[in-house]
Amino acid sequence: MAMAPTVKVVLGSLSFAIFWVLAVFPSVPLLPIGRTAGSLLGGMLMVIFQVITPDQAYAAIDLPILALLFGTMVVGVYLEKADMFKYLSKLLSWKSRGPKDLLCRICLISAISSALFTNDTSCVVLTEFVLKIATKHNLPPHPFLLALASSANIGSSATPIGNPQNMVIAVQSKISFGNFVIGILPAMLVGVIVNALILLAMYWKLLSSQKDEEDATAEIVAEEDMNSHRFSPATLSHFTSLNPQEWNSQEGHVENTLRSRANSLDNDIHRGASGSARILIESNEVLSTDVSFQQREETVPLMGVASVASSRDVLFEQSLEGKERWKRMFRKACLSLVTIGMLVSLLMGLNMSWTAIAAALALAVLDFKDARQNLEKVSYSILIFFCGMFITVDGFDRTGIPSKLWNLMETYAQIDHIGGIAVLAVVILFLSNLASNLATVLLLGARVAASAAEISEADEKKAWLILAWVSTVAGNLSLLGSAANLIVCEQARSSPHHGYTLTFWRHLKFGVPSTLIITAIGLTLIR
Secondary structure, three states: OOOOOHHHHHHHHHHHHHHHHHHHOOOOOOOOOHHHHHHHHHHHHHHHOOOOOHHHHHHHOOHHHHHHHHHHHHHHHHHHHOOOOHHHHHHHHOOOOOHHHHHHHHHHHHHHHHHHHOHHHHHHHHHHHHHHHHHHOOOOHHHHHHHHHHHHHHHHOOOOOOOHHHHHHHHHHOOOHHHHHHHHHHHHHHHHHHHHHHHHHHOHHHHHOOOOHHHHHHHHHHHHHHHHOOOOHHHHOHHHOOOHHHHHHHHHHHHHHHHHHHHHHHHHHHHOHHHHHHHHHHHHHHHHHHHHHHHHHHHHHHHHHHHHHHHHHHHHHHHHHHHHHHHHHHHHHHHHHHHHHHHHHHHOOOOHHHHHHHHHHHHHHHOOOOOHHHHOOOOHHHHHHHHHHHHHHHHHHHOOHHHHHHHHHHHHOOOOOHHHHHHHHHHHHHHHHHHOHHHHHHHHHHHHHHHHHOOOHHHHHHHHHHHHHHHHHHHHOOOOOOHHHHHHHHHHHOOOOOOOOOOHHHHHHHHHHHHHHHHHHHHOOOO
16 A cells, blocks of 8 residues: 555554553543543544545454454353353362462463453453452462463463454454364463463462461451351341240249249338338239230230241242242253354354354343343443544544555465564564554554465465464563453452552563563464
């Protein structure tokens, strides 16, 4: 593509620069409007500056990608509603054998869940639980947070629904779901293992110094004992829940008490006027006791009726609970079948966007409730962000700058030899951290594939897979490299009970060696 006029190049570059600043730094002091509004601003400036026309802006919005993203988000909402993600949390603490075992579990579970339910969803669900476990066992949180975020990025590379850039690649390349998985899965599995080994090597000493388990167990037992001995309404109602035999024993005790007091009154009558006040008090006590006893005697026959009514209420409540339990089990079974059916359909090569939407609608129908409440939980701001970014990137692409830069690198980035693959990987790695991995895929995807298609059709598919692998793993380089990193950092910082700040430099210290090593190993395994 030829370079556009100088005015369009300048205005288009300015619009893209504004979008990039607000996307990477959403809380800019001069314009703290956030990523979503920043992407819309960038797209609107492209139209206002006449870099692209309004019709071109509408055409730049990729509806199949938005449909795929929307469908997977709705499925994720229903999975979370059915508490399906809690089972992932339980796997982390089930028969754990120490901090090193916990770190390896986090790497594995985060990678698998991200491949199936997107990396952002996995990080949102698991961050709080990872913090809770680390705090409970007096462990440093940052190795486990790094394991969660980095493994989520690596695991999401294996499927087209693992992250947004893979969705773009799958739709544009028209590679089937199964071929995509087969091409990247070996690199993903080895990458997760190597990532866990790097974490263990860097934090071995830190993970070896853990708190004494006996003290922690003693504290937990003491807390449970304290809670079990607290007063409760059940304790206070002990005397109002007696059975008929206990009531008969109470009647005999009260009657004997009355007789003894009556005999003592007969002896005191002859004591004269000085004891009259005391006699009056005693007689009032006997009267009040007699009245209370009569009231209890009248209440005794009613206790049987009340107990029958209460037992009926209990049985009714138990039947309702049983029905609700069966409904929950039915919904979970339907949810599991629909989710498995969606994955099988994707593996069979059906249209990914319509498959995801069909699964979302099936879950909404099987829920037998108004779907508005669940649909409101979908992050529509992400969809709007995508719309603005599509327009902004398309406008920047029409300036001719990306084509000019690619023409300079194309000769050195051919994937038919090792040197070309290395150059291409470095370019993708750099741009993914500079302009975000999604923008890099939108800018370079078609050009890289067209250049590889001139060699062979197999090389074209391999170029798309290399782009998916490197752009995704590149997110582990720095804290700002991917949305999953930012989600883990923000979730950990804002946690009400286990707040922790994961710093930029602490992440960079681990991210640089991990990203370079895993990217290089994965490139040798992609087919």
